[in-house]
Amino acid sequence: VRLDLALQGAGHAEVAVVLEAALATLLAVVARLGPDGARGPVDAVLLQTQVQESFGSLRRCYAKSGGPHPRQATFQGLFLLYNLGSTEALCEVLQLPATLRASPALRMALAVDSAFREGNTARLFRLLRTLPYLQSCAVQGHVGHARRLALARLTRALSTPKGQILPLGFMVHLLALDGLHEARDLCQAHRLPLDGEERVVFLRGHYAEEGLPPAGTCHALVGSKLQGRTLEEVVMTEEEDEVVHRPVSPA
Numbered sequence: 001v002r003l004d005l006a007l008q009g010a011g012h013a014e015v016a017v018v019l020e021a022a023l024a025t026l027l028a029v030v031a032r033l034g035p036d037g038a039r040g041p042v043d044a045v046l047l048q049t050q051v052q053e054s055f056g057s058l059r060r061c062y063a064k065s066g067g068p069h070p071r072q073a074t075f076q077g078l079f080l081l082y083n084l085g086s087t088e089a090l091c092e093v094l095q096l097p098a099t100l101r102a103s104p105a106l107r108m109a110l111a112v113d114s115a116f117r118e119g120n121t122a123r124l125f126r127l128l129r130t131l132p133y134l135q136s137c138a139v140q141g142h143v144g145h146a147r148r149l150a151l152a153r154l155t156r157a158l159s160t161p162k163g164q165i166l167p168l169g170f171m172v173h174l175l176a177l178d179g180l181h182e183a184r185d186l187c188q189a190h191r192l193p194l195d196g197e198e199r200v201v202f203l204r205g206h207y208a209e210e211g212l213p214p215a216g217t218c219h220a221l222v223g224s225k226l227q228g229r230t231l232e233e234v235v236m237t238e239e240e241d242e243v244v245h246r247p248v249s250p251a
Contacts, residue, residue, distance in 0.1 A: 016069050019058040024134055024235040026051055027078065031137035031222055055079045059092075073100055074134075077109035081131075081138040084116050105135075112139065121150040125176045133225040133234055140222050147175045148213040151190060155207040163203040165195055178219045185214045 030047050059079065062072050076093060083089035090113060093106065100106060108131070115124035124146060128139065151171075158164045168183040177183050180198060187193075187200045191208045195201050217223065226234070 013065065013067075013069070016058065016061045016065065016072075019054065019061060020071050020075055021235050023051070023054040023058055023075065023078075025231065026054060027082070027134060027137045028231055028234060031140045031218075051082060055082070073103035073105045076100065077103075077105040078135060078138045080106075080109040080113055081135055082141070084113055084139055084142045109135070116142070116146060119149065119153065121146075121153065121174060125174065128221050129176055131221075131225075132237075133222070133227075133229075134237075136218075136222040136225055140218055143218055143221060144213040144215050147177075147186060147216075148190070148209065150175055151186060151192075152207065152209075155190075155192070155202055158202040159204040159207070160202070161204050163193075163201040165199050165201055168198050168200055171200070176221050178217050182214070182216050185216075189214050 030051065033047075055075075055078075058075060062069055062076075076096060080089055080093050093101070093110070096106070101110070108127070112124065112127050112131070115127055128136070128143070131139065154166070154171075158166060168180050168187070171177065171183045171186070172180060175183075175186075177186070183200070184194060184197070189210075190213075191206050193201045193203060193206060229237075
């Protein structure tokens with residue numbers, strides 16, 4: 001796409017529109033494939049490289065052109081969400097004009113990044129529930145890691161020599177899991193013993209991290225927000241016009 005645009009000598013505004021559509025499509029496709037390659041062999045490194053290169057091309061286009069670019073705030077926010085927790089990405093976003101940073105899309109992305117950095121699990125997943133579909137696609141790759149960090153904090157807070165019991169339903173709500181089965185998978189992947197089908201025991205010395213955390217289906221956080229729309233409809237939608245789930249203030 002980038003080579004074709006260069007050969008055509010397209011202007012910055014036209015280039016930005018095409019790159020936005022291509023990047024949105026790529027983010028949605030990556031989210032559908034999932035991080036575990038469940039839908040076939042996936043070269044995760046290649047996909048990540050393609051996404052980062054696409055963000056780089058689009059953001060350079062924004063920088064070279066005075067605009068206006070109606071969807072710039074949305075895609076700058078997507079850049080931060082895709083690179084959640086990256087100091088470099090945060091610094092680049094904070095260098096954007098104040099008027100751009102004040103947009104709802106960027107304010108929300110900054111709020112999500114802040115909650116992630118602070119380890120504020122409840123606020124992070126509350127915000128993730130409210131994100132529109134495309135933003136949810138961008139941040140999906142960080143969900144498993146965020147859940148692992150949250151589980152580690154719960155373990156430090158609740159573990160005792162005799163074991164302390166917690167309902168799995170609480171974890172489903174806190175971590176926006178897709179049911180008790182995902183809560184059980186998460187606990188078992190970290191060697192936390194279960195008490196029946198609906199409770200976990202935080203027993204000191206049992207928690208362990210091996211390999212990648214379970215990816216989960218992310219239906220509540222991502223898939224459910226598609227709401228029957230086609231990929232084309234999602235790609236061309238202005239995010240500010242979308243109705244998000246249980247809207248909350250990002251402040």
